[in-house]
Amino acid sequence: MNATKTKVLICDDDPLLLELMEFRLRAKGYEVVRALDGEEALSKAASERPDLIVLDAMMPKSDGFEVLARIKGDPQLSHMLVVMLTARKTEKDIVSALQKGADDYLVKPFIPEELLARLSRLLVRKGGKV
Template sequence: MTPAPLVLIADDEPLMTELLEFRLSARGYDTVVAHDGREALAKLDETNPAAVVLDMMMPVHDGFEVLRRMRASTQHAATPVIMLTARRGEADVVGALELGADDYLVKPFLPEELLVRLSRLLAGKKA
């Protein structure tokens, strides 16, 4: 039996991380949570997740900085990242995609849509 894919949830809102942990584990994923950008970068190196759900607005380092550092590292350059954020401006969306985000969802979002997008990203990574 293959181990469940590990997903890093990086978001500073406790209710959001609880919701995501619940929905992802119900779908068979293992999860690890980071509540700010520094913690997200540390957990990336500690756990080497299969994918990251990343909020843009977090303390210490924002999502852009976390994504920038991920894409600059050899270990995490190809790790799928879904930005999940309240920021819906064109500059935010385009900026995140240009930095290497694989997908972008705006809060409020449909949890089921996030699960489908995540599943597709992980399936593409295996292919």
């Protein structure tokens, strides 16, 4: 593919999970950027301008909820789709993320094909490229 390839930023402090997600996303034709902590996620969101962000809640430096709030509160970044992918599954966590602007919420452990289907659905709804 070329420059029209959809760019996904995956943010998680688990290197093995990042590797798995990157492999699955690249196999589906996505361009992938990785971040290991909240500060790196914010920096790469600003510099890489991904179409979509997959964001863990529990990360060092800044947690995913803080990263989500900062992305959605920044006029330069707020248009980016954000999917929370986290082990945190309480009603409070899910509702908080959705109120802060998360476009979807998926609980770990997750089914990789379900994640891919949700990303594709969000991108199609946004009118983006898949």
